[in-house]
Amino acid sequence: MTVTITAFERSPDRGNGLARDMRVRWALEEAGQPYEVRLLSFKTMKEPAHLAIQPFGQIPTYEDGELTLFESGAIVLHVAERGPGLLPDEAKARARAIMWMFAALNTLEPPIFDRSLVRILERDKPWYEERLSALDEIIRKRLEGLSSHLGDADWLDGAFSAGDLLMVTVLRRLQGLGLLEERPNLAAYVARAEARPAYQRAFEAQRAVFAASSAG
């Protein structure tokens, strides 16, 4: 049975790997699991056929026979539980890797994703600078905690895990904005992850989709 995921036909990030299908592609590549991709336009994402499997009208989804999932975090965890390389075998280390998955999505991602939205949607508002400063302050505190924890280790808890995978996809949103670069160990952590062959295969695959949609 072939795994099928959904992704943007034309990603708003212009193929920079920030859309949430990147996480799922990367996890599937790390686990050595082949997959197919069904591309969705912004219009078809909100139509009944997609809403029946994703009630919030978003990407990505994951279909494998009779199992359909959404939520990139849940899909990555499912892939990590079934394949090799993304979760430690030892029970305590496994629980901590999953803890870092939740930390990426529930502690780091909300202010970082908000900041991206504010830069797009509120740029012309009179409160733009103040909103951005307030978010930067929150983000800096979170990065400080993460940086202190990481120290000079390669990964958040022993070997590379699904926790690192999600954390890196969240931190990449900050690249080039100065915030990540203030914490050299975090910038190096992201670069270390981006150098993984599985990351590079996933990145090229999503970039090829954007290139094809732009040429078409």
Place this chain on the structure above:
Amino acid sequence: MTVTITAFERSPDRGNGLARDMRVRWALEEAGQPYEVRLLSFKTMKEPAHLAIQPFGQIPTYEDGELTLFESGAIVLHVAERGPGLLPDEAKARARAIMWMFAALNTLEPPIFDRSLVRILERDKPWYEERLSALDEIIRKRLEGLSSHLGDADWLDGAFSAGDLLMVTVLRRLQGLGLLEERPNLAAYVARAEARPAYQRAFEAQRAVFAASSAG
């Protein structure tokens, strides 16, 4: 070995069960797992002893022998995997229950939590009304998707699960504001969960902490 969690010595929600220790208490009650609570002041939460186990200086944490976890979602999943009643045995249903855990924390909670913060921190800002309206629009769309999915079912996917537990703790933040009440099936869903004996034990336990701190 006794499980120990951390919670606010004096919760900012005044014992209304909105702090994130409530999720963990409720999960432990559903699973029939006794626990102890170590209370932290806002000051001690940011001190080195706590930062060593929670790098972001937050509550709750979970300690069980040599395992220490933070992130309420990760703790609830850990409790659900070890005890009865919070995750189905069948693999596909289990994956979907975990999917709803991530949906609660990554799709519903960010705008709902933001709305709470805006109401406290930005009430006097010139953009207050506009920010609130924008968040309400996002929240309404998410509730629409959730309400359509739930329909007239009791729970999100078959039997009550850790996915419902987290979703209800997120939705409770909207009670009395009108948004939840616009979707009667969601309001009934929250009420159904609040009627569970395990919920009530957890709620009373966290309320007792606040009552004691107020009397002291």
